[in-house]
Amino acid sequence: MKDKRVLFVSSEVVPYLPENDISTLSFEVPKMINSTGGQTRIFMPRFGNINERRHQLHEVIRLSGLNLVVNDLDMPLIIKVASIPKERMQVYFIDNEDYFKRKAMYSDEDGQLFEDNDERAIFFAKGVIETVKKLNWAPDIIHINGWMASLLPLYLKNYYGNEPLFKNSKIVTSVYQNNFEGELDKDLDKKIMFDGIDEDKVELIDTPNYNNLIKLSIKYSDGIVIGSDHISDELKTFVESIDIPKLDFHALEEFAQPYQEFYIKDILNEEIE
Structure with a gap:
């Protein structure tokens, strides 16, 4: 992965949130890329259950201060950053008091999904893209992990379709x-x-459930990775119907080489050195 730039956009990342397939791979894969000479940037939401003091998050003033429009509302974008100890890996946090200050990630204490989860996902997608533009950091690969990041491919290919940084x-x-x-x-x-994206681009989310959000992300992707040992039959069937490169599930102890080969050969269409 020498000199390759990979942007990780993830719902959850270890050590800031508990371990699961998403949060663990969103840490281990960037770590592997860095160790093989690549460069990474990791973005995640600044959920309210992340301990800012313990993890030494701090606001990046030069990146903050932009307002993003979500459903005709101006929402201030705050960017925070932290370094993962011992790994020389920086994580950028997309923050907004209205969307992310609450003490839970996706649902209230009764288990009900937050009513504005959809707007949080829009804000997160636009916030990541706008921040990467400010950083002027052109990624070779953008890797999407988790449903909160699932709208980014749609926005990148449509709303930001003429942005030269991501060409x-x-x-x-x-x-x-x-x-x-x-x-x-x-x-x-x-x-x-409302953002000027045509109706036919979003027909998959007439019913905005988990499976359809992931399908929408896949629709605007150049490759698919199976990140869990088991996925739903509906998603499995959809993945099989899409004619783009796919990487099957690999356990943590054996993922490094298959991921590298997939990135280089199947996604970037380059020879492995």
């Missing part, structure tokens, strides 16, 4: 086990169309 970027979506039941706000498609 050569390839998108990979990892598919994991379902991690929420139910549906997001039924007007998610209309909120996306």
Whole structure:
């Protein structure tokens, strides 16, 4: 992976949130890339259950201060950053008091999904892209992990379709086990169309459930990684129907070489040195 730039956009990352398939791979894969001479940037939401003092998060003033429009509302974007101890890996946190200050990630204490999860996902996708533009850091690969990041491919290919920084970027979506039941706000498609994105681009999320959000991410991707040992039959069938490169599930103790080969050969269409 020497000199390759990989942008990880993840719902969850260790050590800031508990270990699961998404959070663990969103740490281990960037670590592997760095160790093989590549460069990474990791983005995640600044959920309210992340301990800022313990993890030494601090605001990056030069990157903050932009307002993002979500469904006709101006929402201030705050960027925070932290370094993962001993790994020389920086993590950027997308923050906004209205969307992320609450003490839980996706649902309230009764287990009900937050009503604005759809707008949080829009804000996260636009916030990542706008921040990477400010950093002027052109990624070779953008790797999507988790449903909160699932709208980024749609926005990148449509709303930001003429942005030269991402002209050569390839998108990979990892598919994991379902991690929420139910549906997001039924007007998610209309909120996306408010940004000038055509109705036919969002038809997959007429029903905005977990499977359809991941399908939407895959639709605008250049490759698929199976990140969990088991995924739903519906997603498995959809993945098999899409004619783009795919990497099967690999356990942590054996993922490094298959991921490197997949990135280089299948996604970037280059020879491995």
